[in-house]
Amino acid sequence: MDGGEALIRARGLVKRFGEFTAVDGIDVEVRKGEAFGFLGPNGAGKSSTMRMIGCVSAPTGGELAILGMDPLRQGPAIRARLGVCPQEDNLDIELTARENLTTYARYFGIPRATARRRADQLLEFVQLADRAGSKVDQLSGGMRRRLTIARSLVNEPDIVLLDEPTTGLDPQARHLVWERLFRLKRQGTTLVLTTHYMDEAEQLCDRLVVMDGGRIAAEGSPRELIEQHATREVVELRFGVTALEPFADKLAGIGERLELLPDRILLYADDGDAAAAEVYARNLSPSGVLVRRASLEDVFLHLTGRTLVETG
């Protein structure tokens, strides 16, 4: 991705709520046609950033330009060209699926006939055409999410903002959502999404920033980030006991780096099988051994010392 025009540009962007700083001076640039992600745990400042980009929350400090416009003075003009899929489905529960789309289109000043046509196309697109007349409470969680995504497309936006598009969905529903978002991306729609799932970020994002505590910890494509901040492979070791520190000492020197988690030990190595063999060679007998490719989860762990999704 290069040479594209910047649709979103933030410099030193800050959001404070009283004493609490949710976003602490971030620089972000999203180019036309790319899928850009904010990866981070809950409370990292992703949603606050998204609300500022969506022009429903005024920045406390720094600069922000969206589609070349100023969110404070040109909010309605910017929002007219954005599609927003918020974290919580806030569909209109008094209306049917189809009416949710046609009514929403009217807020953008779209003529009724056009609204009806687009609603039908979008219901088709998110595979809800047969549920057009159903009220929202008759739809499953996955269906509601798809309807919310359809709603965010009703004004044919230049940028679609998706705040945790698949949180709370079962695996099947997630894959359906990903597949639709991937299609949108292929059609050239600029996607900006937040997620705390590394697989989601890897699947969908061309480029992403890792956020932690309101700051950007790293930036790049998923592959670049893994290459920079992790090894090629990771060995996960479980010992079936809670006190893992003694094992960590005995594992010292295997691979490039070692990470001690509450329930397991991670060994970072370019050759995972060789590292696993070395573990056995030292007469250690872990109850579970898993050799896998390094992921964004490992990047995040390395950068912040914490896991993305609390395994608690």
Place this chain on the structure above:
Amino acid sequence: MIMVTTAVARVLAGDELRARRAAAVTERNLVAFRTGGTYWWLVVSGFAEPLLYLLAIGWGVGALVGDMELPDGRVVPYLTFLAPALLAAAAMNGAIAESTMNFFAKMKFAKLYDSVLNTPVTPVEIAFGELGWAMLRGAMYTGAFLVVMVVLDVTSPVRALAAFPAALLVGFAFGALGMAFATLMRSWQDFDYVGIVQFAVFLFSGTFVPVASYPVAMQVLVQVSPLYHGVELIRSITTGTVGWGHLWHLAYLLAAVVLGLAVAARRMARLLLG
């Protein structure tokens, strides 16, 4: 009907685009109304309540009270005196129900406006749009009420037509005030206070007896009640006693609309655009 709202909003907001967005909010309620079905019961109940009052108190108590003397010296049956006040009260009750309970539910529980604010629509436009809807509902109540008044021969068809916009204004004023209150509410419990105030206002706004018969302190206090101004305005129209003095009542109601809308829009921006 949408066109009426659009026209009103255009005048008040002073911008074509903004008026259209406010109308889209009103339109959403019409769609929900059509889809919901059960909504009709609300209308029926809002209409039935004052009608029952009208029959029970107007005829029953009216027989005991006898005739009433109007400010211009004319003597009329009690029902003629009471009916316009109950019309104003009906407009108030309908508008308050829509703008407090329903508005609060949409804002806090259905999170309806969170999604609307992601579109070009702004908080002021939502406030206008919701009020437009409250006014449409109010038009249904008051229209039917005026028909009943003509049938019972407590006013003439021409006066009833003239009273219609005045009753809408009463609804508009209480809708705006109610909406402002709804943005200040923390939970459903707070609505109990609304109910108490609403009932007190209903009883003591020159509704059942002329304000002149109140103690002097009450006569001053009653000036605060928007319903008092609504009652005086509508009663003067339906009984044909309108004078220049009634412009004061008109001005008071218009001021209530402006105040309510301004507070509601400001509070919504604070609550929803954090």
